Amino acid sequence: MKKRFLIPLIYILFLMLPIYWLVAMSFKTTNEILSGFSLFPQTFTFDNYAAIFSDPTWYWGYFNSIIYVTINTVISVCVALPAAYAFSRYRFLGDKHLFFWLLTNRMAPAAVFALPFFQLYSAVGLFDTHLAVALSHCLFNIPLAVWILEGFMRGVPKELDETAYIDGYSFPRFFVQIFLPTIKAGVGVTAFFCFMFSWVELLLAKTLTAVEAKPIAAVMTRTASSAGYELGLLAAAGALTIIPGAIVIYFVRNYIAKGFALGRV
Amino acid sequence: MKSANQRAWLFVLPVLVLVAFNALIPIMTVVNYSVQETFGDNLFFWQGLDWFQQILRSDRFHAALGRQFLFTGLILAIEIPLGIVIALSMPKRGFWVPVCLVTMALPMLIPWNVVGSMWNIFTLPDIGLLGYFLNHTLGVPYDMTQSPVAAWITIVVMDVWHWTSLVVLLCYAGLMSIPDAYYQAAKIDGASNWAVFRYIQLPKMKTVLTIAILLRFMDSFNIYTEPFTLTGGGPGNSTTLLSIDLVKIALGQFDLGPAAAMSLIYFAITLLVSWVFYTLMTKDDTN
Numbered sequence: 446m447k448k449r450f451l452i453p454l455i456y457i458l459f460l461m462l463p464i465y466w467l468v469a470m471s472f473k474t475t476n477e478i479l480s481g482f483s484l485f486p487q488t489f490t491f492d493n494y495a496a497i498f499s500d501p502t503w504y505w506g507y508f509n510s511i512i513y514v515t516i517n518t519v520i521s522v523c524v525a526l527p528a529a530y531a532f533s534r535y536r537f538l539g540d541k542h543l544f545f546w547l548l549t550n551r552m553a554p555a556a557v558f559a560l561p562f563f564q565l566y567s568a569v570g571l572f573d574t575h576l577a578v579a580l581s582h583c584l585f586n587i588p589l590a591v592w593i594l595e596g597f598m599r600g601v602p603k604e605l606d607e608t609a610y611i612d613g614y615s616f617p618r619f620f621v622q623i624f625l626p627t628i629k630a631g632v633g634v635t636a637f638f639c640f641m642f643s644w645v646e647l648l649l650a651k652t653l654t655a656v657e658a659k660p661i662a663a664v665m666t667r668t669a670s671s672a673g674y675e676l677g678l679l680a681a682a683g684a685l686t687i688i689p690g691a692i693v694i695y696f697v698r699n700y701i702a703k704g705f706a707l708g709r710v
Numbered sequence: 711m712k713s714a715n716q717r718a719w720l721f722v723l724p725v726l727v728l729v730a731f732n733a734l735i736p737i738m739t740v741v742n743y744s745v746q747e748t749f750g751d752n753l754f755f756w757q758g759l760d761w762f763q764q765i766l767r768s769d770r771f772h773a774a775l776g777r778q779f780l781f782t783g784l785i786l787a788i789e790i791p792l793g794i795v796i797a798l799s800m801p802k803r804g805f806w807v808p809v810c811l812v813t814m815a816l817p818m819l820i821p822w823n824v825v826g827s828m829w830n831i832f833t834l835p836d837i838g839l840l841g842y843f844l845n846h847t848l849g850v851p852y853d854m855t856q857s858p859v860a861a862w863i864t865i866v867v868m869d870v871w872h873w874t875s876l877v878v879l880l881c882y883a884g885l886m887s888i889p890d891a892y893y894q895a896a897k898i899d900g901a902s903n904w905a906v907f908r909y910i911q912l913p914k915m916k917t918v919l920t921i922a923i924l925l926r927f928m929d930s931f932n933i934y935t936e937p938f939t940l941t942g943g944g945p946g947n948s949t950t951l952l953s954i955d956l957v958k959i960a961l962g963q964f965d966l967g968p969a970a971a972m973s974l975i976y977f978a979i980t981l982l983v984s985w986v987f988y989t990l991m992t993k994d995d996t997n
Contacts, residue, residue, distance in 0.1 A: 449799045450799070450806075452795060452796055452799040453800050453801075456796050456874075459871065460814065460816065460871060461813070462832070462839065462840075463829060463832040463840075464816070464817075464828070466831060466838070482836065482837055524724040524728060525725060527722075528721055528722045528724070530721060533712075534713075535715040535718035536712045536714045538716060547729060549981060550729060550733050552932070552977070552981060552984055553737075553932075553980075554931075554934070554952075554980070555934065556932070556953040556957050556960075556973075557740060559957070560739075560961070560966070560969075561735070565739070580728070580731075583728050587728060587729055588729065644819065645818075645819065645820065646822070647821055648935060661821075665823065665824070665827065676831060679831075680831060683820075683824040686824050687816070687819070690816070690819025690820065691812075691816060694819060699808065
């Protein structure tokens, strides 16, 4: 019975190995990487990181990613809140069909949408802006946000709404002052998942940007092909992309497991 | 009981507008391409359903579809049981719970092409940790760029690394919702571990497992970035999954018509299989 902890332990070790290797690589010089195998960096160097922080193409990649991810998270949560409220409280014409249709958008392969998205956003003049990427990520983030929020809202008894109306609250005041604070854990979880899926997506982000709003992940692919294959630089850039996710996950660690479990299927 | 209220549509409207803008317009564009032929210069000719017939009959499509089903089948067969086992053996309370959750969730938050690059670096035959270990310590010849089997094992292991945690987190959430009284009752009845799993834990995990299987199916069936970054579909065509093939046709050869027809067939298959999964798994609830 005591050996049980071995299973998660081995699993976590397995998860950490590639991450360790990426981080170890990022502290090695290109010479050391190419000259052979070494488990630890022999000549410990910050050159790769210095190269990233001194080149605007690199560090603007980070800012671009963070900007469009933030815009997307704000839009997704804001429009999903009233919709999730409607789904959790009211019956209306076509509600079930609408809910399922929203979910089907998660099933569409992003590869299918890449080219039409390029044409659509070029036509409306948003190509290569942060807003374009943020809006396009709404395709899969809004359905997810509605799904998770609806689960949380369903757990709030209807009596809360009715009591507030009897007390003379108007709907907007009730929603902001009473209802939102009750489901703030749900809003946090939703924001986390929106952040996550927008942060990790690359295909659409890459298709919809050229220079001005290029995400960090796309900067990586281009540099890898033009400047030869600088493994150390690539590893450092990769290691840096883990940090924002790690910070966000730390804040919501007690809620992540609940997030999907409360959604309805 | 929910009350009927047609004004609820106003609440849903912003969502509807945004998603429709992103979903309907592009899908109509795809439908438009799928029935036409173009030779450039924005000149289009009506083609009818020829592209659909051509795709459905082509060996290339059948091969890519076969590889896609093999990949998704392997992923589900490995990740779902593994996720359940890990969730069952996780600590229930105490200091280690947040540590486990945070470290396990970490792979899911890494951008997908970084995941590909990371595994590429990890598996390089002579300078990657795994590649070096297999080739030089164990003496197993391993080179992903040469051997299709090695490439397949690598993309499957990479996906297990990347996404098993999702199954773990979902199952763990399901397990945590079981009241202690259930376990105490089982203990009094002298139930075996297997009986506890089969009659208490598994039924309680059913909802979250449905979500897990659906999400893993959709995402592994649509997977593009990670295997593309890792193997580029090679060696040869051995790891060219459906979406990689689609992008090759659409952006590599710029055959918009066939690519659009293939997109629609692809989407239809995803919808159909998801719907079958969904119906099968929720069938018992309605009875």
